[in-house]
Amino acid sequence: DAGVIQSPRHEVTEMGQEVTLRCKPISGHNSLFWYRQTMMRGLELLIYFNNNVPIDDSGMPEDRFSAKMPNASFSTLKIQPSEPRDSAVYFCASRPTSGSTDTQYFGPGTRLTVL
Amino acid sequence: QKEVEQNSGPLSVPEGAIASLNCTYSDRGSQSFFWYRQYSGKSPELIMSIYSNGDKEDGRFTAQLNKASQYVSLLIRDSQPSDSATYLCARRGAGAGSYQLTFGKGTKLSVIP
Numbered sequence: 664d665a666g667v668i669q670s671p672r673h674e675v676t677e678m679g680q681e682v683t684l685r686c687k688p689i690s691g692h693n694s695l696f697w698y699r700q701t702m703m704r705g706l707e708l709l710i711y712f713n714n715n716v717p718i719d720d721s722g723m724p725e726d727r728f729s730a731k732m733p734n735a736s737f738s739t740l741k742i743q744p745s746e747p748r749d750s751a752v753y754f755c756a757s758r759p760t761s762g763s764t765d766t767q768y769f770g771p772g773t774r775l776t777v778l
Numbered sequence: 779q780k781e782v783e784q785n786s787g788p789l790s791v792p793e794g795a796i797a798s799l800n801c802t803y804s805d806r807g808s809q810s811f812f813w814y815r816q817y818s819g820k821s822p823e824l825i826m827s828i829y830s831n832g833d834k835e836d837g838r839f840t841a842q843l844n845k846a847s848q849y850v851s852l853l854i855r856d857s858q859p860s861d862s863a864t865y866l867c868a869r870r871g872a873g874a875g876s877y878q879l880t881f882g883k884g885t886k887l888s889v890i891p
Binding site for chain 1: 782810811812820821822823824827870877879880881882883884
């Protein structure tokens with residue numbers, strides 16, 4: 664089975680530009696998480712979806728960040744406009760509906776650099 | 779606050795030794811605890827979970843939990859160079875917000891051949 668898929672793997676953009684990160688969770692997983700990882704702050708939860716519905720977006724830094732999950736197999740995280748302090752690795756993770764529901768499976772991440 | 783604290787390291791141990799990684803947490807309502815391993819440039823990978831006080835062993839790994847002291851540890855026996863990675867401690871609470879994992883910043887482990 665394919666794991667969580669993220670694209671792009673690397674993104675370099677200039678300040679003020681729009682950035683869209685994409686995630687395909689593992690088939691059959693009903694929970695999806697977006698995280699951001701930096702050296703200073705570690706791994707932080709940005710937003711959590713359950714059955715495609717945003718449940719908790721309290722970790723989203725500000726209005727420049729938005730996330731959607733139009734269906735069970737696709738989610739996007741958008742930053743508009745981007746700023747240098749948004750530079751980080753962004754991970755998407757999914758969790759199964761049954762069985763080992765405590766296990767979150769992480770995608771490979773998108774390394775974002777905002778110049 | 780539901781913080782998780784870890785020594786950032788680096789922790790260096792010789793090959794074959796026992797590596798001991800420690801983690802403390804502030805929220806007494808925390809129910810479940812996890813250790814993730816993250817190789818440089820890669821994503822976190824779950825290696826251990828523990829839910830009750832005491833020890834849990836899985837191969838060369840042993841997780842220890844002491845809820846009274848709000849302390850979690852991970853022991854790696856017979857450390858190998860391939861164990862060199864950053865180890866993230868995480869906790870999950872109960873009730874509302876129980877879906878959320880709170881991670882520590884990680885301890886970098888280097889196993890010296």
